Amino acid sequence: MNLYPYLVLGGFCVACTLVALSGALFPPGEWYERLAKPSWTPPNWVFGPVWTVLYVMIAVSGWLVWRDSGFSGARTAFFIYGVQLVLNGLWSAIFFGMKRPGLAILDVVALWLSIVATIVAFLPHSPLAAWLLVPYLAWVTLATALNISVWRLNAASAEARG
Numbered sequence: 001m002n003l004y005p006y007l008v009l010g011g012f013c014v015a016c017t018l019v020a021l022s023g024a025l026f027p028p029g030e031w032y033e034r035l036a037k038p039s040w041t042p043p044n045w046v047f048g049p050v051w052t053v054l055y056v057m058i059a060v061s062g063w064l065v066w067r068d069s070g071f072s073g074a075r076t077a078f079f080i081y082g083v084q085l086v087l088n089g090l091w092s093a094i095f096f097g098m099k100r101p102g103l104a105i106l107d108v109v110a111l112w113l114s115i116v117a118t119i120v121a122f123l124p125h126s127p128l129a130a131w132l133l134v135p136y137l138a139w140v141t142l143a144t145a146l147n148i149s150v151w152r153l154n155a156a157s158a159e160a161r162g
Helices: 004-025 028-036 044-073 075-096 103-124 127-132 134-153
Strands: none
Touching: 004 044, 004 075, 004 134, 044 075, 044 127, 044 134, 075 103, 103 127, 103 134, 127 134
């Protein structure tokens, strides 16, 4: 039995876990609780389970492309994939760590665009891999709207100007 494909899958899971650690290193905290938020803000307990499922899907998506094309056969697609992972990890540091919702908008818009680019780049290699990223895009669309709304609702506050 060849274990190498499963080791690569583990590597994708580790990469996504490292990105997810940004959320643990920069949790919302008291500052975020004090901010005005739109009525449609999901409850705090939703974020952990949703992101866990999404990170698994992101990891499996990358693995499927690797399995079908290898790293060298999908070099550009994996570059874009890496960019979206970096942008994903930066968002928590900017929004919660630096307390800069305005600056975080730039990051989340770039993240959204990089997810779209990843979907497009993954499609020729593995349609399933591309489709696995669609819920991620949907969630980041909601996160973008939420980020913009929080920034606008708190624009008069020096804490939330970003």
